[in-house]
Amino acid sequence: MPLVSIDKVHKYYGENHVLKGVDLKVEAGEVISIIGRSGSGKSTLLRCINGLESFQEGAIYVGNQAVEDDELKLRLLSRSVGMVFQSFNLFPHKTAAENVMLAPQLVLKKDAEECKALAKKLLEKVGLGDKLDAYPANLSGGQQQRVAIARSLAMSPKVLLCDEITSALDPELVGEVLHVLEQLKEEGMTLILVTHEMNFARDVGDRVVFMHQGKVWETGASDEVFANPQTPELQSFLSVVR
Amino acid sequence: MMQFTDWDILRNLLLAARWTILLSLFAFIGGGLVGLILTFLRSAKYASLNVFFKVYVEIFQGVPLLMQLFLTFFGLSLLGIDVDAWTAAILSLTLFSSAYLHEIWRSCIEALPKGQWEACRTLGLTYAQTMRHVIIPQAIKMAIAPTVGFSVQIVKGTALASIIGFVELTKAGTMLNNATFEPFKVFGLVALLYFIICFPLSVLARYLENKNHATR
Ligand SMILES: Nc1ncnc2c1ncn2[C@@H]1O[C@H](COP(=O)(O)OP(=O)(O)OP(=O)(O)O)[C@@H](O)[C@H]1O
Ligand SMILES: [Mg+2]
Numbered sequence: 001m002p003l004v005s006i007d008k009v010h011k012y013y014g015e016n017h018v019l020k021g022v023d024l025k026v027e028a029g030e031v032i033s034i035i036g037r038s039g040s041g042k043s044t045l046l047r048c049i050n051g052l053e054s055f056q057e058g059a060i061y062v063g064n065q066a067v068e069d070d071e072l073k074l075r076l077l078s079r080s081v082g083m084v085f086q087s088f089n090l091f092p093h094k095t096a097a098e099n100v101m102l103a104p105q106l107v108l109k110k111d112a113e114e115c116k117a118l119a120k121k122l123l124e125k126v127g128l129g130d131k132l133d134a135y136p137a138n139l140s141g142g143q144q145q146r147v148a149i150a151r152s153l154a155m156s157p158k159v160l161l162c163d164e165i166t167s168a169l170d171p172e173l174v175g176e177v178l179h180v181l182e183q184l185k186e187e188g189m190t191l192i193l194v195t196h197e198m199n200f201a202r203d204v205g206d207r208v209v210f211m212h213q214g215k216v217w218e219t220g221a222s223d224e225v226f227a228n229p230q231t232p233e234l235q236s237f238l239s240v241v242r
Numbered sequence: 243m244m245q246f247t248d249w250d251i252l253r254n255l256l257l258a259a260r261w262t263i264l265l266s267l268f269a270f271i272g273g274g275l276v277g278l279i280l281t282f283l284r285s286a287k288y289a290s291l292n293v294f295f296k297v298y299v300e301i302f303q304g305v306p307l308l309m310q311l312f313l314t315f316f317g318l319s320l321l322g323i324d325v326d327a328w329t330a331a332i333l334s335l336t337l338f339s340s341a342y343l344h345e346i347w348r349s350c351i352e353a354l355p356k357g358q359w360e361a362c363r364t365l366g367l368t369y370a371q372t373m374r375h376v377i378i379p380q381a382i383k384m385a386i387a388p389t390v391g392f393s394v395q396i397v398k399g400t401a402l403a404s405i406i407g408f409v410e411l412t413k414a415g416t417m418l419n420n421a422t423f424e425p426f427k428v429f430g431l432v433a434l435l436y437f438i439i440c441f442p443l444s445v446l447a448r449y450l451e452n453k454n455h456a457t458r
Contacts, residue, residue: 052360078366089357093379102375103365155365 009058033201082157142173258414273339302341
């Protein structure tokens with residue numbers, strides 16, 4: 001049974017038909033890269049998976065939990081689905097460690113000591129063991145994004161959604177964030193990445209999903225899709241971005 | 243006719259200033275509480291209530307405070323509810339300040355990036371947890387200076403309560419003037435006392451504003 005299963009999902013923003021019957025199954029441990037033009041619905045799809053946006057038709061399951069428009073169910077869902085944003089969205093009034101600790105403490109009701117140890121462990125894992133007490137404003141973009149990843153991991157999600165998490169970074173800082181993703185893949189984390197990093201998608205991703213006009217236009221194993229794009233739309237997309 | 247020494251005038255004005263301060267405090271606290279409740283309800287996004295909030299704010303910001311006072315004082319007694327000047331003054335000033343404070347606080351909350359809410363939702367925080375641990379600590383920093391600034395408006399607003407017969411600083415000034423026929427002296431002192439009450443608040447608001455800018 002797939003970990004994430006998206007079934008004929010339609011999403012409208014008012015009159016704007018943004019997702020037009022998206023089908024996608026993601027197995028546990030898979031790394032999926034979603035690519036496509038601006039406006040093709042990549043972010044919208046990710047945001048439907050964790051309930052940040054509601055959709056009008058179709059179904060999404062994470063494990064055996066259905067994604068529904070219901071506060072309580074969405075809060076439960078948030079324990080299985082983590083999300084990292086392009087703009088980090090760290091809490092600026094809290095230190096790196098406090099950012100990581102907040103949710104386990106409030107949502108999972110773990111005690112303070114346990115949360116501190118967890119924060120330390122996770123920040124060390126993303127290479128920020130020396131920045132526990134730093135405030136986001138005093139960290140570089142790459143460091144902030146790694147704190148944000150640690151913050152998501154603190155809830156031990158089954159799948160991590162990443163929406164262009166390196167797009168706001170200076171080029172020299174992209175590598176350190178991608179490196180953390182590689183590490184997560186090795187540990188068996190399921191990742192769904194919306195990305196513009198084609199090399200990363202090809203080398204690290206297991207499977208590529210090309211979205212076009214609100215549909216999954218073409219999908220397949222990463223190396224094949226990049227070497228041998230089938231549809232003219234993907235061919236032209238790849239020729240532009242490469 | 244009774245003679246008033248300068249000291250008598252000042253003493254009576256000081257006594258009346260207590261009521262100005264007290265009325266301001268009540269209005270600020272009452273308005274703050276009502277404003278807080280409105281702000282919490284509003285950001286909880288009960289869409290159906292939004293029209294109510296908008297109308298509420300528009301009414302209390304759009305109708306002169308004096309009319310609000312008249313309506314509370316005379317309007318309620320027309321309805322058979324007897325209110326004294328003190329109650330009417332507190333009631334209208336509370337509603338008036340709640341609308342403004344609500345508007346100030348709402349705009350501070352809305353000034354925070356949407357991503358803060360989304361991060362909290364993604365992490366599974368409840369609305370109350372999000373407000374308490376993430377939104378309020380950040381919004382409060384922005385809200386302090388304009389809130390203190392608005393308290394000056396409340397102090398000045400209390401002067402209108404004189405018209406429905408509540409004896410605060412302005413009313414006391416009018417009465418003393420009628421007795422002494424020394425308008426310049428009396429109202430000069432009245433103005434001075436308002437200034438003494440408001441000036442520290444203005445300085446504080448400015449100080450907090452600068453401090454806030456420096457730390458961001
Ligand atoms: N909150 C919103 N309200 C209304 N329309 C929206 C909203 N968010 C996105 N849209 C519309 O939905 C469509 C898909 O947007 P989406 O952000 O999912 O695209 P994307 O593939 O992530 O693009 P990008 O590469 O620029 O991030 C666009 O036409 C966009 O204008
Ligand atoms: Mg996007």
